Amino acid sequence: MDCGGFCSCRAETQISAVIFDLDGTTLNTEKATKDVLKDFLAKYGKVLDKEKEDNRLGKMHKESAASIVKDYELPLTADEFSKEIIPYYQERWPQAKALPGANRLIRHLHKHGVPFALASNSLRKHVEGKISHQEGWEELFSVILGGDEVNSGKPSPDIFLEAAKRMGADAVHCLVIEDSVVGVTAAKAAGMKVVAVPSLPTQTHRYSTANSVLHSLLEFQPEIWGLPPFEDWVQNALPIEHLFVEGIVSKGDPRDGCTFLSITADESSSESLPDQVSGVYFGWARLGTHGIFKVVVAIGWDPHSDIATTIIQPCLIGEFNEYISGEQLQLLIVGYIRQLSIEENNLGGFDTIEKDKSIADGALDLPMFSNTMSSPLLAESTCRGSGCCE
Known part of the structure; x- marks a missing residue:
């Protein structure tokens, strides 16, 4: 273990x-x-x-x-x-x-x-x-x-x-x-x-x-x-106190039904994240005018920085083939899946695995998680795309 x-x-x-x-x-x-x-x-x-x-x-x-x-x-x-x-x-x-x-x-x-x-x-x-x-x-x-x-x-x-x-x-x-x-x-x-x-x-x-x-x-x-032991896991997903991050997308990289986003997090937003928040999470992502999507989020550390610098790597679940650049991104993180491995925690080569996507996708259909999409932290938007909650 x-x-x-x-x-x-x-x-x-x-x-x-x-x-x-x-x-x-x-x-x-x-x-x-x-x-x-x-x-x-x-x-x-x-x-x-x-x-x-x-x-x-x-x-x-x-x-x-x-x-x-x-x-x-x-x-x-x-x-x-x-x-x-x-x-x-x-x-x-x-x-x-x-x-x-x-x-x-x-x-x-x-x-x-x-x-x-x-x-x-x-x-x-x-x-x-x-x-x-x-x-x-x-x-x-x-x-x-x-x-x-x-x-x-x-x-x-x-x-x-x-x-x-x-x-x-x-x-x-x-x-x-x-x-x-x-x-x-x-x-x-x-x-x-x-x-x-x-x-x-x-x-x-x-x-x-x-x-x-x-x-x-x-x-x-x-x-x-x-x-x-804890008894609060729901289908391999753990409800958590919500975390909120805002940023700007510099690019999107579609891979195997999940679009990895490179983001520049808003300084005040990323600074509000605790240092002890490393892991694989899931929640909702509002992407500019494109709508609200299910998302898996890896949070770890920049291995090339002399100071503790948080790296946030969101991945929109589902097919999303439009070019993305300069879009505003809001992340509402509502659940936790697992810890990162030692290699992943430095996020030099993190790649969301199929199991993570499956857990997040299924959990976000459950009322206890799906209801969080209406959080006032996420501005109203028209939901669309196959990775979006229907």
């Missing part, structure tokens, strides 16, 4: 409790707030260094604040920096959305009575502020911990050990889900199993100590860890 990247797929011990990280693992706060530090530094004539910020990922705010002030030689103390920048982050928190698969897993564990905790290096009051915008989260988590409630934050194991203690669980029977290297280090130091869903998708080699490395929580399989 391929559990994504490198991993030890079968747990050696039965997992009885789960501990989640917050930022970048369950909540897309890092995308929602991504320009805050950059804009803040610009006020002081400084330029953000992405490598330094990647290395700060997951660390305590107090520690990060001190190192930011030092690294950028800001004319502020760490406390002054924090007081000045935190309100800018708080303004963005309401925009943060649950990462793909997070709500699904949280509600699944709650349904089956599996205790689960939230353990973040953020201050407890900031944790509460962030999750207050997510329906039900405050009530669903068995335990909520902030970094200021333990002696030392991650990479120290303190916060995970305290979470386990409050849940009445042994550390050896706990599974941690993390996105940062410091979080993985802390979980291993606590003697716990850990699944990494990296916020640094092009640097998975840094997560080699994790028991499993996934591209998305949609790939998570509870039964591997002795937890109750």
Whole structure:
């Protein structure tokens, strides 16, 4: 069984409790707030260094604040920096959305009575502020911990050990889900199993100590860890919280009943996609004045880029023989089919396989998916073409 990247797929011990990280693992706060530090530094004539910020990922705010002030030689103390920048982050928190698969897993564990905790290096009051915008989260988590409630934050194991203690669980029977290297280090130091869903998708080699490395929580399989399996797949298709992308088509390439589109995604649209969204999806595509079509969408990474650059490759299902160039494209992604292979994830040679098209085609005829075509996100259009919903 391929559990994504490198991993030890079968747990050696039965997992009885789960501990989640917050930022970048369950909540897309890092995308929602991504320009805050950059804009803040610009006020002081400084330029953000992405490598330094990647290395700060997951660390305590107090520690990060001190190192930011030092690294950028800001004319502020760490406390002054924090007081000045935190309100800018708080303004963005309401925009943060649950990462793909997070709500699904949280509600699944709650349904089956599996205790689960939230353990973040953020201050407890900031944790509460962030999750207050997510329906039900405050009530669903068995335990909520902030970094200021333990002696030392991650990479120290303190916060995970305290979470386990409050849940009445042994550390050896706990599974941690993390996105940062410091979080993985802390979980291993606590003697716990850990699944990494990296916020640094092009640097998975840094997560080699994790028991499993996934591209998305949609790939998570509870039964591997002795937890109750999901039961929400419908004919090999998984309903998901909708994703929306807009772009311009540069060309269309008809192949075997599926027209591959090369698109330039709208910057604000593609930037709204989480980093942890790799996989094969399906949904609806509105193509300019041509109508609304069924579509399979592969999302992966540009292997030739030094930074994490998302590649979106839609394929209209059905015969479509018209020349396409410069057309506006709207993608409403409503379901998930599978993870990409290691080779496909770099999208150097992704080619939608017949099974993907068949699953998407059949699923989009089901009421639970076909009804989504009327979403207000897709402008009204006259549906036509053999790949279109009839």
